[in-house]
Amino acid sequence: xxxxxxxxxxxxxxxxxxxxxxxxxxxxxxxxxxxxxxxxxxxxxxxxxxxxxxxxxxxxxxxxxxxxxxxxxxxxxxxxxxxxxxxxxxxxxxxxxxxxxxxxxxxxxxxxxxxxxxxxxxxxxxxxxxxxxxxxxxxxxxxxxxxxxxxxxxxxxxxxxxxxxxxxxxxxxxxxxxxxxxxxxxxxxxxxxxxxxxxxxxxxxxxxxxxxxxxxxxxxxxxxxxxxxxxxxxxxxxxxxxxxxxxxxxxxxxxxxxxxxxxxxxxxxxxxxxxxxxxxxxxxxxxxxxxxxxxxxxxxxxxxxxxxxxxxxxxxxxxxxxxxxxxxxxxxxxxxxxxxxxxxxxxxxxxxxxxxxxxxxxxxxxxxxxxxxxxxxxxxxxxxxxxxxxxxxxxxxxxxxxxxxxxxxxxxxxxxxxxxxxxxxxxxxxxxxxxxxxxxxxxxxxxxxxxx
Amino acid sequence: xxxxxxxxxxxxxxxxxxxxxxxxxxxxxxxxxxxxxxxxxxxxxxxxxxxxxxxxxxxxxxxxxxxxxxxxxxxxxxxxxxxxxxxxxxxxxxxxxxxxxxxxxxxxxxxxxxxxxxxxxxxxxxxxxxxxxxxxxxxxxxxxxxxxxxxxxxxxxxxxxxxxxxxxxxxxxxxxxxxxxxxxxxxxxxxxxxxxxxxxxxxxxxxxxxxxxxxxxxxxxxxxxxxxxxxxxxxxxxxxxxxxxxxxxxxxxxxxxxxxxxxxxxxxxxxxxxxxxxxxxxxxxxxxxxxxxxxxxxxxxxxxxxxxxxxxxxxxxxxxxxxxxxxxxxxxxxxxxxxxxxxxxxxxxxxxxxxxxxxxxxxxxxxxxxxxxxxxxxxxxxxxxxxxxxxxxxxxxxxxxxxxxxxxxxxxxxxxxxxxxxxxxxxxxxxxxx
Numbered sequence: 001x002x003x004x005x006x007x008x009x010x011x012x013x014x015x016x017x018x019x020x021x022x023x024x025x026x027x028x029x030x031x032x033x034x035x036x037x038x039x040x041x042x043x044x045x046x047x048x049x050x051x052x053x054x055x056x057x058x059x060x061x062x063x064x065x066x067x068x069x070x071x072x073x074x075x076x077x078x079x080x081x082x083x084x085x086x087x088x089x090x091x092x093x094x095x096x097x098x099x100x101x102x103x104x105x106x107x108x109x110x111x112x113x114x115x116x117x118x119x120x121x122x123x124x125x126x127x128x129x130x131x132x133x134x135x136x137x138x139x140x141x142x143x144x145x146x147x148x149x150x151x152x153x154x155x156x157x158x159x160x161x162x163x164x165x166x167x168x169x170x171x172x173x174x175x176x177x178x179x180x181x182x183x184x185x186x187x188x189x190x191x192x193x194x195x196x197x198x199x200x201x202x203x204x205x206x207x208x209x210x211x212x213x214x215x216x217x218x219x220x221x222x223x224x225x226x227x228x229x230x231x232x233x234x235x236x237x238x239x240x241x242x243x244x245x246x247x248x249x250x251x252x253x254x255x256x257x258x259x260x261x262x263x264x265x266x267x268x269x270x271x272x273x274x275x276x277x278x279x280x281x282x283x284x285x286x287x288x289x290x291x292x293x294x295x296x297x298x299x300x301x302x303x304x305x306x307x308x309x310x311x312x313x314x315x316x317x318x319x320x321x322x323x324x325x326x327x328x329x330x331x332x333x334x335x336x337x338x339x340x341x342x343x344x345x346x347x348x349x350x351x352x353x354x355x356x357x358x359x360x361x362x363x364x365x366x367x368x369x370x371x372x373x374x375x376x377x378x379x380x381x382x383x384x385x386x387x388x389x390x391x392x393x394x395x396x397x398x399x400x401x402x403x404x405x406x407x408x409x410x411x412x413x414x415x416x417x418x419x420x421x422x423x424x425x426x427x428x429x430x431x432x433x434x435x436x437x438x439x440x441x442x443x444x445x446x447x448x449x450x451x452x
Numbered sequence: 453x454x455x456x457x458x459x460x461x462x463x464x465x466x467x468x469x470x471x472x473x474x475x476x477x478x479x480x481x482x483x484x485x486x487x488x489x490x491x492x493x494x495x496x497x498x499x500x501x502x503x504x505x506x507x508x509x510x511x512x513x514x515x516x517x518x519x520x521x522x523x524x525x526x527x528x529x530x531x532x533x534x535x536x537x538x539x540x541x542x543x544x545x546x547x548x549x550x551x552x553x554x555x556x557x558x559x560x561x562x563x564x565x566x567x568x569x570x571x572x573x574x575x576x577x578x579x580x581x582x583x584x585x586x587x588x589x590x591x592x593x594x595x596x597x598x599x600x601x602x603x604x605x606x607x608x609x610x611x612x613x614x615x616x617x618x619x620x621x622x623x624x625x626x627x628x629x630x631x632x633x634x635x636x637x638x639x640x641x642x643x644x645x646x647x648x649x650x651x652x653x654x655x656x657x658x659x660x661x662x663x664x665x666x667x668x669x670x671x672x673x674x675x676x677x678x679x680x681x682x683x684x685x686x687x688x689x690x691x692x693x694x695x696x697x698x699x700x701x702x703x704x705x706x707x708x709x710x711x712x713x714x715x716x717x718x719x720x721x722x723x724x725x726x727x728x729x730x731x732x733x734x735x736x737x738x739x740x741x742x743x744x745x746x747x748x749x750x751x752x753x754x755x756x757x758x759x760x761x762x763x764x765x766x767x768x769x770x771x772x773x774x775x776x777x778x779x780x781x782x783x784x785x786x787x788x789x790x791x792x793x794x795x796x797x798x799x800x801x802x803x804x805x806x807x808x809x810x811x812x813x814x815x816x817x818x819x820x821x822x823x824x825x826x827x828x829x830x831x832x833x834x835x836x837x838x839x840x841x842x843x844x845x846x847x848x849x850x851x852x853x854x855x856x857x858x859x860x861x862x863x864x865x866x867x868x869x870x871x872x873x874x875x876x877x878x879x880x881x882x883x884x885x886x
Binding site: 014040110143149259302306307329363366367373374376 | 474476477478479514515516517518519521522523525526527528529530545546547548549550551552553555556560575576577578579580581582583584586587590591592593651660697698699700730731732737741744747768770771797800801803804805806807808811812815816817
């Protein structure tokens with residue numbers, strides 16, 4: 001599918017340079033890192049407060065404690081009950097969020113600049129003096145358990161969750177969702193939340209990111225005033241060593257009556273520090289990152305099997321997953337799986353073509369300013385630098401590093417990072433209809449399991 | 453609140469052009485709204501406007517299949533299109549020095565889609581759209597909710613009765629003749645709005661627009677869509693219970709309401725926020741936090757203009773709570789707000805939330821361009837983008853009460869309740885699995 005240059009295509013004008021906005025970082029006396037990023041022309045300000053209190057900071061018997069603690073923070077402070085706290089923040093036009101991932105917990109808000117100080121005051125009160133009301137604890141715990149049920153009713157989310165369970169070995173925490181499994185969430189107590197908060201919600205390993213429209217001196221004074229006397233340092237996170245669960249296998253999660261099969265193919269990928277990070281991005285873009293990608297062209301444009309197909313790496317502090325994901329009509333489940341597996345394997349066979357390499361690189365390089373169009377996008381861009389301790393010039397050098405990825409680099413990344421003999425092939429669909437064809441592919445041993 | 457710049461032009465062929473310059477970042481958004489949506493479809497042709505939108509990405513006289521996406525993405529740009537009840541839109545956001553690329557791609561398909569159209573392209577896109585339908589609707593828990601609400605809110609003859617995605621049977625029936633006829637009828641410069649927002653120089657941009665779009669002929673006889681006039685009130689409550697593969701019951705309630713762009717719509721939009729925006733909203737506070745009968749609650753007003761718009765509320769029952777108990781609690785809150793109206797504190801709360809939300813949306817030039825196209829296409833008044841906040845804040849407690857009393861009546865509502873099917877087997881046989 002080599003494309004030729006179209007002589008009708010209008011010539012490009014002269015590119016205008018773009019730079020990620022400069023930012024500054026200072027360390028407060030209590031260990032809190034303050035990052036400030038003025039954004040010219042912004043009419044908003046975003047505050048993201050990051051604490052090393054994600055799921056990597058919990059232990060397995062308490063899986064889900066980090067997520068539940070984060071969610072409970074917005075239900076009030078010692079001074080303000082849940083209702084009063086919601087009213088106090090929303091009256092400023094602020095919706096405070098508080099959530100966690102594997103690698104951190106984040107409390108955040110966006111506001112008009114005139115409410116920044118009041119917003120920071122409420123955010124600090126929420127983090128330092130949470131209410132952890134017993135009724136709210138029981139309510140949110142029950143909601144979390146029901147959310148898990150609801151998510152499993154959606155075939156796409158069921159496929160994502162089951163893929164994790166099946167791709168990682170029993171000793172790897174990443175085999176469950178960061179928000180916990182029903183079995184562990186069920187056992188959590190309010191005392192667990194209070195203990196987790198007291199231990200981990202400390203400024204020593206924390207970061208506060210302020211981006212948008214603000215007066216630099218005023219914001220520093222405001223952060224000092226509301227968070228300067230917060231003290232202590234938490235123990236941080238454990239080290240997770242991912243192990244894969246087995247060799248190449250095919251799992252059908254039986255969901256009778258499904259008119260589509262949700263398919264995931266992949267295995268363990270890379271961590272955030274992997275030296276092949278940039279080649280991996282380009283390789284994945286060529287395979288399944290754009291409309292010109294190999295998987296999209298084949299499965300959607302040529303075969304009409306799917307509305308959407310993509311590949312991606314989830315790079316965490318330790319190795320997350322690499323997957324190709326799609327949903328296809330039940331009747332073409334087997335050929336779609338065959339295509340996906342052979343396209344992934346094929347990426348290792350021959351160096352990537354120059355055109356697809358240049359398209360993938362220029363997409364990733366060119367799309368760069370679009371990612372930072374919003375104030376919230378700019379604040380979020382600081383997060384990986386803060387959480388993973390990446391170089392502060394990470395975004396300044398990002399495009400050069402992408403540009404430097406050669407066809408050989410991308411091919412080597414495919415050879416090293418796609419491992420055909422470790423592939424987990426998963427389909428959530430109607431086993432009665434798809435099992436025979438899938439077994440007939442003969443590409444992996446097939447196991448059928450019921451949907452939970 | 454900074455004002456969005458608006459510079460309007462009209463080409464001799466009727467193409468309306470809106471330029472909105474903002475050169476903070478070196479990116480530009482190109483956005484086209486065509487005044488055709490699923491409400492313009494003929495009987496037996498449901499889903500066609502959306503299928504047609506897919507075909508618009510499959511090449512034209514000078515652009516190969518797949519080339520539109522390839523050219524845009526190779527610059528680091530993004531693109532897409534979407535179809536809804538009233539309209540179809542197409543858009544690209546890309547580095548500003550590639551503005552002319554987007555204008556060329558958009559103009560080439562408007563000028564010359566048909567010479568490049570083939571049966572094979574139609575057949576492949578038909579399959580892609582059927583997969584989209586299965587993915588969004590048929591294979592999702594609660595996935596049929598909006599098509600069922602539309603079907604129950606609007607009578608058979610009304611063009612909102614059928615869903616934008618269409619039925620599998622009608623998609624199967626779509627032919628190349630339909631493609632030709634639809635293109636000839638609706639895809640003309642005088643049935644479109646072109647907006648450019650972001651980093652560009654107005655004079656060269658206008659020259660580019662004239663160069664690429666200026667020679668495309670107008671259609672002097674754009675067909676009027678089917679009539680949309682409808683009674684403002686249904687007249688009797690409509691209730692349906694839907695067994696589905698869902699773990700928890702969920703209620704979808706919907707009412708006919710005044711169309712988008714009217715004072716009545718604005719007043720009820722404020723009511724949706726009083727009821728459902730934020731954790732201090734009436735429904736979240738009462739149903740989710742205090743009474744704990746709901747797992748979640750959402751309110752939304754569909755911004756459409758075909759005779760009536762749609763006011764919706766949905767709420768998922770907490771485990772162990774009957775949908776009947778949830779419904780009773782829901783009506784109590786709606787009735788209370790209707791009779792008492794909001795307090796000043798509540799109005800202040802939603803005004804500030806709304807102002808911040810508008811500011812946040814308009815940060816992105818793609819969203820700015822889309823709203824400018826929307827206001828120009830639906831009302832011929834792009835300037836409305838600058839009065840979104842003031843029109844919202846003009847709604848006082850009296851207008852909320854009055855608008856709620858007029859529309860949120862039991863005899864004007866559809867109540868659709870999803871309940872867990874007794875077992876996967878029974879759901880399976882009910883659907884007649886193939």
